[in-house]
Amino acid sequence: MKKILTGFFILFIFLNKILFGEISFQNTSENNYWNSFGFSAIFGFGVNPWEMGGNYLGHWGFVDENLNNKELFNGYQWGGSINFRITKYSDIFLNLLIGEYKVLLGKEGNVLTGPAIYDASGGQWHPDSPPLPQDIYYISKVFLSQIGVKGIYPITKFVEPYVGLGLNIASYECAFGNKDGSRAYSEILANINYGLNLSFGLYFNIIMNNKIVLKFGPYFEIGHVVTDSMEMNNWIWGGWKYHNQFLITTYYRYGITFGY
Numbered sequence: 622m623k624k625i626l627t628g629f630f631i632l633f634i635f636l637n638k639i640l641f642g643e644i645s646f647q648n649t650s651e652n653n654y655w656n657s658f659g660f661s662a663i664f665g666f667g668v669n670p671w672e673m674g675g676n677y678l679g680h681w682g683f684v685d686e687n688l689n690n691k692e693l694f695n696g697y698q699w700g701g702s703i704n705f706r707i708t709k710y711s712d713i714f715l716n717l718l719i720g721e722y723k724v725l726l727g728k729e730g731n732v733l734t735g736p737a738i739y740d741a742s743g744g745q746w747h748p749d750s751p752p753l754p755q756d757i758y759y760i761s762k763v764f765l766s767q768i769g770v771k772g773i774y775p776i777t778k779f780v781e782p783y784v785g786l787g788l789n790i791a792s793y794e795c796a797f798g799n800k801d802g803s804r805a806y807s808e809i810l811a812n813i814n815y816g817l818n819l820s821f822g823l824y825f826n827i828i829m830n831n832k833i834v835l836k837f838g839p840y841f842e843i844g845h846v847v848t849d850s851m852e853m854n855n856w857i858w859g860g861w862k863y864h865n866q867f868l869i870t871t872y873y874r875y876g877i878t879f880g881y
Contacts, residue, residue: 654778654831655709656881661702663718665840665876668695669868673724681759682737682865683750685727694871696722698765702878709775714785716767721802722871727757741856741863750857757857760802761795761869763846767818778826781836785820791846793869797857807863808854814869818844822878835881842874 671679674688700718707713727733732749739747769787776782791814797807822840826833846869856863 654826654828654833655706656833657706659704659706659712659833659836659881661704661836661878661880663698663700663702663716663840663876663878665698665874666695667698667720667722667871667874668693669845669871670873673726678735680865680868681726681735682740683726683733683735685731685733685753687731688725688728692725694722694724694759694868696720696761696871698870698874698876700765702880704771710773712771712773714767714769714771714787716765716787718765718767720763720765720870721760722763722868723758723760723800723802725756725758725800726797727753729753729755737863737865741861742858743860743862753857755806756800757797757806758800758802759795759797759868761793761867762802763791763793763869765792765846765870766790769818769820771820773824778828781824781826783820783822783824785818785822787818787820789816789818789844789846789870791815791869793846795848795867795869796853807856810848810851810853810867812848814846814848816844816846816870818842833881835879837877837879839877840875843872845870845872 672690673692675690678684698718698720702716704712704714730752734749738750767787767789771783771785773781773783794809794811796805796809798805820842823838824836825838827835848867850866853863
């Protein structure tokens with residue numbers, strides 16, 4: 622992360638130098654260098670750092686003990702952000718994002734082991750499931766709205782760290798299926814759910830005529846969306862009923878933003 626931030630800073634210095642001449646870091650008191658309304662493109666990734674496989678039952682209540690235990694629930698998100706800068710030190714934001722997250726939970730021919738197998742099969746199978754008829758992934762597809770506020774601390778008008786707090790509103794579909802999500806091996810659950818997020822980031826601002834014409838930088842978010850306890854019918858095998866709180870987004874998300 623330190624190398625990434627250093628790279629952003631060097632790129633920022635270079636662009637300001639080439640496009641707009643000398644940079645002064647002395648004056649942060651100039652008024653209205655920011656835009657009252659702004660738009661940014663967002664590109665990011667998400668991950669839960671808890672490995673799957675081996676002896677780790679974890680969130681799911683079952684495990685493929687022969688699975689490589691480096692499998693992670695991860696994916697991507699992209700979209701746009703609209704913000705209204707109330708003051709020099711704060712803004713209100715609305716992010717609209719599309720995301721997809723997945724994790725491999727079992728390989729074809731292997732068995733799943735754990736208390737969820739007994740529950741899902743109605744007590745017919747325990748502790749192991751029948752051999753898996755295909756590779757099994759858990760996949761969540763989501764349209765994510767985030768609304769909240771940011772506190773901004775301008776080191777200079779060119780460099781602005783921020784901290785944000787927001788509400789996640791997730792319209793989702795989730796299921797077990799194949800790798801690309803084109804085929805479901807369970808009931809597809811669809812609904813809307815909510816969560817909170819805490820974000821940290823850094824704006825590097827390109828200034829022309831004392832106005833921001835471009836801002837870019839890294840961001841990092843903490844906080845996920847998860848469903849209430851739900852039942853998923855026809856889970857892998859016909860008639861099986863799997864119960865869990867289903868992960869909709871990853872717990873950590875990070876990426877870059879570009880805008881004005």
